Amino acid sequence: MAEIHELKAALDSVDYVVDDGLAMALFLTQSVGQPLLLEGEPGVGKTAAAKALAEALDTPLIRLQCYEGITAAEALYEWNYPRQLLAIRLAEASNETIDEADLFGSDYLLDRPLLQALRHDGPRPPVLLIDEIDRADDEFEALLFEFLGEASLTVPEVGTFTSAVPPTVILTSNRSRELHDALKRRCFYHWIDYPSIEIAIDIVRRRVPGSSASLVEAATAFVSASRALDLEKSPGVAEAIDWVSALSALGITHLDRASTDATLGAFVKTPDDLVTVRAAIEAGDLGAAFE
Numbered sequence: 385m386a387e388i389h390e391l392k393a394a395l396d397s398v399d400y401v402v403d404d405g406l407a408m409a410l411f412l413t414q415s416v417g418q419p420l421l422l423e424g425e426p427g428v429g430k431t432a433a434a435k436a437l438a439e440a441l442d443t444p445l446i447r448l449q450c451y452e453g454i455t456a457a458e459a460l461y462e463w464n465y466p467r468q469l470l471a472i473r474l475a476e477a478s479n480e481t482i483d484e485a486d487l488f489g490s491d492y493l494l495d496r497p498l499l500q501a502l503r504h505d506g507p508r509p510p511v512l513l514i515d516e517i518d519r520a521d522d523e524f525e526a527l528l529f530e531f532l533g534e535a536s537l538t539v540p541e542v543g544t545f546t547s548a549v550p551p552t553v554i555l556t557s558n559r560s561r562e563l564h565d566a567l568k569r570r571c572f573y574h575w576i577d578y579p580s581i582e583i584a585i586d587i588v589r590r591r592v593p594g595s596s597a598s599l600v601e602a603a604t605a606f607v608s609a610s611r612a613l614d615l616e617k618s619p620g621v622a623e624a625i626d627w628v629s630a631l632s633a634l635g636i637t638h639l640d641r642a643s644t645d646a647t648l649g650a651f652v653k654t655p656d657d658l659v660t661v662r663a664a665i666e667a668g669d670l671g672a673a674f675e
Contacts, residue, residue: 388407388408388411391407391410391411391414391440392407394440394441395407395410395436395437395440397440398436398439398440399436399590399591400429400432400433400436400440401579401583401586401587401590402433403579403583405574406433406574406576409422409572409574410433410437412572413552413553413554413572414437414441414552417535417549417550417552418570418571418572419532419553419554419555419570419571419572420553420554420555420571420572420573420574421517421555421556421557421563421567421568421571421572421573421574422554422555422556422557422574422575422576423556423557423558423559423573423574423575423576424558424575424576424577425558425577425578425618425620426558426617426620426622427619427620427621427622427623428576428577428578428579428620428621428622429576429587429620429621429622430556430557430576431513431515431556433554433576434447434511434513434515434554434556435513437511437552437554438510438511441508441511441552442508443506443508443509443510443511443552444504444506444510444511445510445511445513446497446500446501446504446510446511446512446513446551447497447512447513447515448496448497448498448512448513448514448515449515449516450514450515450516450517450518450519450520450524451516451519451520452519452520452521453521454519454520454524455524456524456527457496458496459496459497459498459524459527460496460498460499460527460531460537461493461494461495461496461498461499461537461539462493462494462496463488463492463493463494464492464493464494467492468487468492471486471487471492472487485541488541488542489541489542490542493539493542497512497514498512498528498531498537499537499539499545501547501551501553502531502535502536502537502545502546502547502551503545503547504547504551509547509549509550509551509552510551510552511551511552511553511554512551512552512553512554513554513556514528514553514554514555514556515555515556516556516557516558517555517556517557517563517567518557518558518559518560518561518563519560522564525563525564525566525567526564526566528567529566529567529570532553532567532570532571533570534546535547535550535551555567555571578608578611578620578621579621581604581605581608584604584607584608584621584624585600585601585604587621587625588600588603588604588621588624588625588628591625591628591629592625592628592629592632594632595628595629595631595632595637596632596637596638598637598638598639599628599631599632599636599637599638599639600628602638602639603624603627603628603631603639604624604628606639606644606670607619607623607624607627607651608624609669609670610651610652610661610664610670613660613661613664613669614660615652615657615660615661616654616656616657617653617654617657619651619652619653623650623651624651626650626651627647627650627651629650630647630650631643631647631650634647641665644665645662645665648661648662
């Protein structure tokens, strides 16, 4: 995309609503080639941003889901051991000698997400999503430094793979822990906050197109108001979408007390939070949403 307004229009066409700040961040990462670190509360659309960008740019999305204990073999590359073993046996059957260097060439590499992104040969660079990097440990972060800083990856037995056109890299974090400064220095940074009521209603309406306008407005306002409560897990837009989807599946077109109480589990995720929300309903703190 040559202009920011073109990118905003393309994202809007795939039903992803962005403000000017996020539009600028996404525009810079896909035009300059520097990775983008997106942080924000769970459910505000960080992962969806990468998915929408790939769809808007008409390019593949390559996703690496991070978790505690993730290894280099799962993220970067690993060797195709069955194929290597087969090559050894074939050489033995033919009374041929096979060198170790022959077994550790690029033909025997299995591309994992990072190497796959570098070796992608499509007409457009892919979008690489490194999701929830804060779930991984410090050692795994260090493995990413070369890739994030130079768009390259070194395989000791083969050499360095460098992409002619760097992939568009988006990392997401829920701030469950502080990320290393060295990783942050290699990235653009953007914080995604909870959207305004107006934008949230637009998002939910697009995601649940069959729901009534009255239900979308009331349920989205209810979820937004509940964030003012002392909750362990404040619901994001994703939870509002889940709730409206559940209510619509039940044929509900207007939010009322009975349907709310029956479906709270769609966006309230802990027993203590259920107690808090129900107490707020009893006290009338959230009752304005009911018709």
